[in-house]
Amino acid sequence: MLQxxxxxxxxxxxxxxxxxxxxxxxxxxxxxxxxxxxxxxxxLRDELQEFSINVDIFSCDLTDENEIKSLFIKIKKVxxxxxxxxxxxxxxxSSMFSMTNSDTLKDMFQTNLYAPYILTQYATRMMRKSxxxxxxxxxxxxxxxxxxxxxxYASSKSALDGMMKSLAKxxxxxxxxxxxxxxxxxxxxxxxLSEDEKEEYTSKSLFKRLATPNxxxxxxxxxxxxxxxxxxAELINVDxxxx
Amino acid sequence: xxxxxxxQVFIEALGIDKNxxxxxxxxxxxxxxxxxxxxxxxxxxxxxxxxxxxTDDIIDMSSFTKAKEIVSxxxxx
Numbered sequence: 001m002l003q004x005x006x007x008x009x010x011x012x013x014x015x016x017x018x019x020x021x022x023x024x025x026x027x028x029x030x031x032x033x034x035x036x037x038x039x040x041x042x043x044l045r046d047e048l049q050e051f052s053i054n055v056d057i058f059s060c061d062l063t064d065e066n067e068i069k070s071l072f073i074k075i076k077k078v079x080x081x082x083x084x085x086x087x088x089x090x091x092x093x094s095s096m097f098s099m100t101n102s103d104t105l106k107d108m109f110q111t112n113l114y115a116p117y118i119l120t121q122y123a124t125r126m127m128r129k130s131x132x133x134x135x136x137x138x139x140x141x142x143x144x145x146x147x148x149x150x151x152x153y154a155s156s157k158s159a160l161d162g163m164m165k166s167l168a169k170x171x172x173x174x175x176x177x178x179x180x181x182x183x184x185x186x187x188x189x190x191x192x193l194s195e196d197e198k199e200e201y202t203s204k205s206l207f208k209r210l211a212t213p214n215x216x217x218x219x220x221x222x223x224x225x226x227x228x229x230x231x232x233a234e235l236i237n238v239d240x241x242x243x
Numbered sequence: 244x245x246x247x248x249x250x251q252v253f254i255e256a257l258g259i260d261k262n263x264x265x266x267x268x269x270x271x272x273x274x275x276x277x278x279x280x281x282x283x284x285x286x287x288x289x290x291x292x293x294x295x296x297x298t299d300d301i302i303d304m305s306s307f308t309k310a311k312e313i314v315s316x317x318x319x320x
Binding site: 069072073076080118121122124125126128129170 | 279282283285286289290293295297298
């Protein structure tokens with residue numbers, strides 16, 4: 001489905017990013033995997049050796065613009081064209097509105113908005129010659145639904161949704177731009193949730209379970225592939241019908 | 244500075260006639276050099292000269308003369 005294409009995935013070392021890397025590899029994509037922790041990326045590259053694809057790994061602190069620039073200088077030595085970008089890296093910190101200081105707010109926006117914004121600026125300069133160009137952002141159901149203790153996180157993801165819609169208009173028809181809004185996914189990020197919250201989200205899901213990374217990765221694959229070639233500026237909820 | 248090479252990049256990236264007075268070209272003064280074409284031009288300059296431009300320089304690249312100055316800065320390293 002993605003043969004011969006180069007896909008850049010941020011936050012690739014675990015959770016949704018790691019599962020997406022596996023799914024893309026199964027579908028023939030060459031991978032540019034980005035995360036802070038190079039050791040976990042080395043392990044992941046080893047896991048992906050069974051597939052006949054190129055896997056390049058890059059350690060990068062996406063909150064540092066200079067590191068993002070250096071990342072693309074390195075990527076250009078691997079490929080001149082990027083076909084797919086999955087902006088998956090993100091952070092969540094839970095705190096009540098009155099207990100959220102400006103540093104927490106800035107951290108959240110730095111990682112969840114500024115980093116994908118800057119990274120996508122660089123990436124799209126390498127996507128203009130791709131006939132398959134697709135940018136995918138990982139938003140959150142919190143962006144539109146909100147959540148107690150998640151005002152900072154929800155704000156940053158909501159801003160991401162607005163950026164996605166604008167970017168889709170600016171980059172059409174050359175590059176498609178979409179986002180996925182997962183519900184609560186069984187990854188390290190839900191460590192911030194209490195057991196009561198997990199139970200609440202499980203019971204609210206129409207499937208009576210939390211999402212798996214694969215539930216999200218399959219939709220990422222759909223948006224990355226030609227199956228969605230007439231879809232852009234779209235936010236797809238993958239939240240099990242939580243309302 | 245490889246002025247002729249940069250001129251060729253402008254001609255190809257913007258799709259303009261080779262007889263255009265490129266030395267006097269300014270952003271948004273011709274139909275071919277709008278905001279969309281600007282990003283294509285940036286990409287072509289980066290590929291041709293094997294450089295990676297900072298966003299501030301992309302914003303500042305408002306004319307061929309300015310482009311020459313900016314690219315020179317990167318080539319001097």
